[in-house]
Amino acid sequence: MKRFLKISAVIFFTGSVNLQAQKQAIKKPNIILIMTDDQGYGDFGFTGNPYVKTPNIDKLAARSVRLTNFHNSPVCAPTRASLLTGRYAQRTGVHDTYNNGAIMATEEITIAEILGQNGYKTGIVGKWHLGDNYPFRPSEQGFQYSLVHGGGGIGQPGDLIENFTRPDSSYFNTVLSENNKHVFPKGYCTDIFTDAALGFLKENKSKPFFLYVSYNAPHDPLQLPKKYEDQYKDLKFDSALDKDSGKSWSKMTEKDKENARKVYGMATNIDDNVGRILEEIKKQNLEENTIVIFLTDNGNQQLRFNTGFRGLKGLVYEGGTHVPFLISGKGFIPENKDLDGLTAHVDLLPTLLEASGVPIPKVIKADGRSVFKQILGKQKPEERIFYNAWNRGWPEPYRNAAIYQGNYKLVASEADPDNLNTFGLFNLKTDPFEENNLVKSDKNLALKLKNKLDSTFKEIAASPNLSPRRIEIGTIHENPVILTRQDLSGTAMRNWTGENALGTWTVRVKEEGVYDFKAISIKTIPKGTRALIRLGQIQRSKFVNDENKTVSFTNIYLKKGDYDIESWFETIASVNGPFYLEVLKHK
Structure with missing residues (x-):
């Protein structure tokens, strides 16, 4: 059950850096938070990359306060949990990127919830990666509007089956969830998310809003429109910088170079879309009352130029966690300034709440601190402790x-x-x-x-949320429920894209009654296969007599309570697991 928040609304935003702004009563600032996925510190012109074209973000950097010592978690789901809650990810229940480790406890209070209860319209477009089922979706965590893909990435086993079964084209015409209903937009995913962001911005321009633009690019699979791929197809990586034996990128293989060309194309597409957002802010006369933040979620996954930082995504070395962070606000945030004090993802919630004039609810025990006064130049950086950790499985x-x-x-x-x-x-x-x-x-x-x-x-x-999350079934909020490999847990989940991945779904039956289950494969299940489902001490099985990709188990009566669900297909030669499990409660 979500904790009730008692937060008094604050009418005026008072942060300012010049006399004119101090004399003017400024409304609550709009906030646009833009974050990209697996884009490293060196994937921008303003950080010294000699090849990638990011003119819009470079211009944004030139008029921003640049937090040059900013750190995220080494991987994406923990970063997102910390950004939204101001707390170390493990406290929120998020300790991995899949394997039932990327569901944020519904008891956590997000910045979207706080701002939403203080007069803000809240929206997210892009990547959520903190739970795809009730009660963990964006709509249950404070976002009044959402357009998101499933799981941890488009085309992954945790995404919708329509995307997962198109491994070479899932970034185009991506099936998405809009306010918890499937939609079928046409085009390239980053463009689609930007279209939705612009629509949200225009619809809510007369109200304070918090818009979280969470691009999934340039995360793999490295798919991009041809015109962006063509911009880098002739890039050779043969300059003196590329051959500097003292730098890790000098060891780039031909595959690394091929990947870098595609990532740079995806980065330029992102830059064009960031430019569209910035232009719309200007067009709607919102520049003087809008905070724009740009950052990436962690370091680069593939080997390429990263200014010299040690390590890649997934590691707590600087190459995995040190990311660019830009914050701007015309007329009330300084321009073209570096802030080199240690800052981190857990600081975002308290910083933005102070910037908005909204107090942090007393029930929140944040690990971060507001650095808004430092951003304004009114306070010097203070020495602090910051903890960062991640590994597969449990901490x-x-x-x-x-x-x-x-x-x-x-x-x-x-x-x-x-x-x-x-x-x-x-x-x-x-x-x-x-x-x-x-x-x-x-x-x-x-x-x-x-x-x-x-x-x-x-x-x-010792955090109480550091335990397996239970997806709720049998509610009016989501029926049927689609369980995916994103939240399937077990030691056999390292090969989560393989047919032989087996594990357990942890669920909570909210209403007793009769349920149907459908185990879904992405390949035809051979005749003679024995299909099974096990819910605690309840087990059902049947033999497959016709070629199909699904097996249904119907009319299973369940009492209220917690269940661990297993399902598998067994033959004499193999034991394989379904990729999806549909759960439907009879009305």
Whole structure:
């Protein structure tokens, strides 16, 4: 049950940096948060990339406050949970990108909920990745409008089957969910999401709004319109910069280069769409009362230019977590300024609430802090502690974790807790590329930070939401319910795109009654296959007598309560799992 919020509305936004703005009563600012997926720090012209064309974002950077020391989680779902709640992702129940680890607890309170209860219209377009079923969808987490794809990426096993079964074209004519109903727009996904964003902006231009534009590009599969692919088809990567043996990108394979050309094309398409949003803000005369934020969710997945940061997506080294962050607001946020204090995704909620004049509800125990006064130049950066960690499955203390304090960062990458020398200690001010390990020369500091890492992990590991989420079935809010491999959990889920992936769906039956189940394969199920479904101690099976891709189990009576669901197809030679499981409650 969602906790009730008692939040008093605040009428005026008072942040300002010049005399004229101070004299003018400014309405609550509109907020547009734009985030891309798997676009690394070096994938922009303004960060030094010599090839990629991002003129609109470069111009935005030139008139923004640039948070040059901003960090996200190493992967996407944890980043999104922290951005929206101001809390470490593990506290929200989000600890992975699939395997029932990317569902945010419905008890969490998001910035969309808070702003929505303070007079804002709220909308999201693009990638959600925090739960596709009731009660975890955007509509249950504060977004009054949503146009999103399923799972963690378009065309992944957690996405709608219409997209997953089109692996070479899923980014075009993508089937999406608009306010929880399937829609079938035509065109390229990034363009479609921008069209929806512009529609939301124009419809709500007379009210304060919070618009979250969460592009799924340039996440793989690397599909893009031909005109953007053609812009980079002749790129050779043969300059002196590309051949610098001291940089990781000098080891790019031909496949890496092919991927980079496509990513750059997708980045230019994103840039054109960001330009469309910025132009519409200007056209609607909203520039002087709109905060625009641009960032990426984590580092680049494929090897390419990243300015020199160590590591890629998935790692707590800077290449996995250090991302660009731009914030602008004409007339009330400074222009063309760098802010080098340590900042992170958990700071976004308190920062934007302060910017909007909305107090943080007392029930929220945020890990972040507002840096709005720092952005305005009214406060200097303060030393702080920041924790960052991620690994497949459940959290581990030393597998892929980091703790920051001031300029220093301790990294535990497959570290041995009994051997301090297996950790990495770096001074990011003098060594931003993490090349000089200081553990041996400053053991006292390393030990101090390890103790802080240990205590933070212990405290977060005790979070009540760090447990499997249960999708609710049998409600009026969603019937039928489609369970996907996004939320199928188990040790056999590493090959989640394969037929032989097996696991468990954790659900909660809200109303007792009669249910039908349909196990769905993407290939024809051979005749003679025995199909099974197991719900706790309830089991049903049947033999497949005709060639089909689905098997139905009907008229199963379930009492209210929690169930762990398994389903599989078995023959003498193999045991395979369905890709989807449809659950329908009889009326």
